[in-house]
Amino acid sequence: MVTVDRVVWIPADRAYAESLDAGDPLAKFRDCFVLPSDDASEPLIYLDGNSLGPLPRATVEQIAHVVGSQWGAGLVRSWNTWIDLPRQTGDLIGAHLIGAAPGQTLVCDSTTVNLFKLVSAALDAQPGRTVLVTDDDNFPTDRYVLQGITAQRGCELRLIRTDMDLGLSEDALLAALGPDVALVCLSHVAYRSGALAAMARITGLVHEAGALMLWDLCHSAGSVPVELDASGADMAVGCSYKYLNAGPGSPAFLYVRAELTDLLRQPVWGWFGQADQFAMGPVYDPVPGIERFATGTPQVIGTVAVAEGVRLLAEAGIERLRTKGVALTSYLIHLADHWLDPHGFRLASPRADARRGSHVTLYHPDAWRINQALIRAGVVGDYRTPDRLRLGPVPIVTRFTDVWDALDRLRQIAEHRSYEDQPAERTRVT
Ligand SMILES: Cc1ncc(COP(=O)(O)O)c(C=O)c1O
Numbered sequence: 064m065v066t067v068d069r070v071v072w073i074p075a076d077r078a079y080a081e082s083l084d085a086g087d088p089l090a091k092f093r094d095c096f097v098l099p100s101d102d103a104s105e106p107l108i109y110l111d112g113n114s115l116g117p118l119p120r121a122t123v124e125q126i127a128h129v130v131g132s133q134w135g136a137g138l139v140r141s142w143n144t145w146i147d148l149p150r151q152t153g154d155l156i157g158a159h160l161i162g163a164a165p166g167q168t169l170v171c172d173s174t175t176v177n178l179f180k181l182v183s184a185a186l187d188a189q190p191g192r193t194v195l196v197t198d199d200d201n202f203p204t205d206r207y208v209l210q211g212i213t214a215q216r217g218c219e220l221r222l223i224r225t226d227m228d229l230g231l232s233e234d235a236l237l238a239a240l241g242p243d244v245a246l247v248c249l250s251h252v253a254y255r256s257g258a259l260a261a262m263a264r265i266t267g268l269v270h271e272a273g274a275l276m277l278w279d280l281c282h283s284a285g286s287v288p289v290e291l292d293a294s295g296a297d298m299a300v301g302c303s304y305k306y307l308n309a310g311p312g313s314p315a316f317l318y319v320r321a322e323l324t325d326l327l328r329q330p331v332w333g334w335f336g337q338a339d340q341f342a343m344g345p346v347y348d349p350v351p352g353i354e355r356f357a358t359g360t361p362q363v364i365g366t367v368a369v370a371e372g373v374r375l376l377a378e379a380g381i382e383r384l385r386t387k388g389v390a391l392t393s394y395l396i397h398l399a400d401h402w403l404d405p406h407g408f409r410l411a412s413p414r415a416d417a418r419r420g421s422h423v424t425l426y427h428p429d430a431w432r433i434n435q436a437l438i439r440a441g442v443v444g445d446y447r448t449p450d451r452l453r454l455g456p457v458p459i460v461t462r463f464t465d466v467w468d469a470l471d472r473l474r475q476i477a478e479h480r481s482y483e484d485q486p487a488e489r490t491r492v493t
Contacts, residue, residue, distance in 0.1 A: 075401055077471075083394070083463035089387055092379055092459050095119055096308075108469045110444040113282060113422045113455030116308030122371040129367050145363045149314075150354060152370045156307075156316055159377035161280060161299065162290035168318045169353045170303070170366050174281060177300040177317040178208045178248070180329040180356060185246040185275045185298065186218065188327055192245035192274065193218040196236075200225040202254045205279055209248060219243075228411040228426075230258025230418065233265065240272035247274055251289065252282035252420030255447050257392075257412045259287060259420050263294035270295060275323075281305060284316075285373075286388055286421035286457070288381045291318055298323075303365075306421070306457060308372040313365040317356055325351050333358035379459055387458035388421040391466055395423050395456060398470040403427075406477035411451050422455035429482060431489050433473070436482035440472045446489075 084090060096117040099107040109117065133141040152170045157163030171177065182195065195209050199222040206222075213220040221244070223235045230253050240247070247269045252259050262278060269276040277298040283289055285306030291299055299318040303309035319327060332347040334340055335357035340350075349355035376384065393416055399408060403425065411426040413419045427433055427450060434446040444454040456466050476482055 075398060077464065077467050080394075080463040080467035083390070087387065087463070089379055089383055089458060090462070092375065093462070095121065095375055096460050097123065098460065105441045108442045108465045108472075110442065110454045110456055110461070110465070110469055112308070112457030112460065113286070113305050113453075114445055115311060116305055116372070116457065117460055118310065119308055119371055119375050121375065122308075122310070122368050125367055125371050126364055129364060145361070148363065148366045148370070149357060149361045152366050152373070153316055153318075153353065155370060155373045155377070156284065157291075157318070159373060160284050160289065160307075160381055161301075161318065162288070162292050162294075163318050164292055164321070167292075167321050167324070167353055168316055169356055170314050170316045170369055171357050171361060172315060172317075174279070174300050174302045174315040175204045175208060176331075176358070177315050177356075178205060178277075178279070179212065180331055180358075181277055181298045181300065181317060181319070181327075182209060182212055182246060182248065183330040184327040185277065186212065186216065187330075189245045189275070192243055194221050194241070194243045194245060195219070196221045196223065196239050196244055196247045196274070198223040198225040198231055198235075198249060200227045200253065200255065201248070201250055202279065202281070205248055205250065218245075227253075228256045228258075228424070229413055230256060231260050231265075233261075233268065236265065237268060240269065240274065242273065244272060244274040246277055248277045248279065250279040250282065252287065254282055255411075255451060255453065256424050257282070257420040257422045257453075259283070259413070259418050262290065262296065266294045266296050282420055282422070285376050285381075285384070287385050292320075296320065303369040303372065307369060307376065308459075309365065309368040313368050314362045316369075319353060319356060324353055324355070327355075329356050331358045335359055335361065376459065384458045388456075389416045389419075391456040391458060391461055391463065392416075392419060392421060392423050394463060395454060395466050395470065398467065399423070399425055402470060402474040403477060406474075408477070421457060422453055425452045425454070426450055427452065427477075432482040432485040432487060433476060435485040436476045437469075437473060440476060442469045442472050444469075448489075 149170045153168030154165045157168040275297040280301035284301040303313045338350040409426045411424040430450045
């Protein structure tokens with residue numbers, strides 16, 4: 064992981080943000096995306112790429128090619144081109160974003176389904192160990208999948224108490240470990256606060272207890288450097304519609320450490336995980352290697368979008384993205400401290416740069432109404448329960464002036480209490 068020196072940000076005038084944009088080595092990447100026009104009188108500021116990333120222009124062209132030429136003209140013959148895409152795209156993610164040597168990463172299914180497959184396989188591989196561990200603030204789908212698996216099998220789910228703003232306590236994790244634990248499943252970057260877990264150290268603690276470690280990378284892949292091989296992680300899952308910019312519902316990825324792959328057997332016995340798939344044999348016999356974690360026919364168009372998204376991130380470079388991510392989020396925190404604290408806001412993310420991913424969360428008792436007012440003012444972030452505003456300045460497209468303008472609009476909303484006309488009832492999740 065890169066270490067980024069803490070910069071002391073002093074000036075709060077917009078000219079300073081402009082000077083940061085002028086010196087930004089990643090500035091040119093903004094033009095690689097389809098974004099709402101900057102020409103409007105009050106241009107839209109998008110701080111929600113950590114929920115749904117923007118559309119790369121290259122993806123529009125590449126999908127048009129795949130649909131028009133490969134599907135349209137090539138028809139079923141194009142499967143020769145498509146069949147290896149999930150593994151090839153997995154290797155691309157492995158090489159550029161998650162520190163995984165080839166042959167350990169596969170693009171397939173959704174994060175939720177991949178969690179189910181890997182957690183089930185980990186339990187089956189360790190018959191004497193019947194406890195799964197996660198934290199009580201992990202993303203809902205992770206907790207629900209583990210709840211479902213333990214309910215089906217009569218196993219135990221052990222939940223670690225976690226501070227929702229500061230992230231996981233390693234002491235609490237240690238207290239939950241024991242000879243009965245099969246697997247620990249944690250998020251590398253917490254979805255609400257952005258708290259960044261110490262992957263290598265935590266993986267080491269879990270291994271000392273004899274358990275396997277599975278990381279959820281949804282909020283870290285593409286935003287912070289991830290070193291799965293070097294940290295000794297056993298398994299990982301992640302989505303591609305956030306920082307990988309592959310679009311709504313694009314397929315997820317999974318990682319299994321090479322030495323473990325052939326020892327594990329996942330529970331969805333589909334024909335794409337079968338050895339000699341087109342022999343159409345009578346019995347399921349999983350293919351050696353990472354492809355045994357495939358299930359059915361891959362989503363070709365979605366996988367093409369993942370590859371395009373990853374290519375752009377690779378060109379930008381994960382170290383440079385991280386450096387800019389730290390600079391953007393610490394700038395945002397600096398402005399929030401000065402402008403918003405007097406209006407009842409409080410930082411609900413770790414303050415230390417090394418402990419934070421690429422988004423920042425602010426607590427305010429009226430966060431729901433403020434977020435609605437902010438959307439009306441042309442700034443899209445999101446609301447997260449309880450009473451939190453989550454702002455994601457994704458490094459590949461966000462400018463320092465976007466952060467300045469967004470916080471300026473937020474300051475005005477707070478100062479004039481112009482959110483008070485918004486309904487207090489929460490109506491939908493953005
Ligand atoms: C940490 C984390 N895990 C999992 C998911 C979602 O999984 P899926 O892609 O299956 O909806 C999200 C979605 O926001 C997430 O933030």
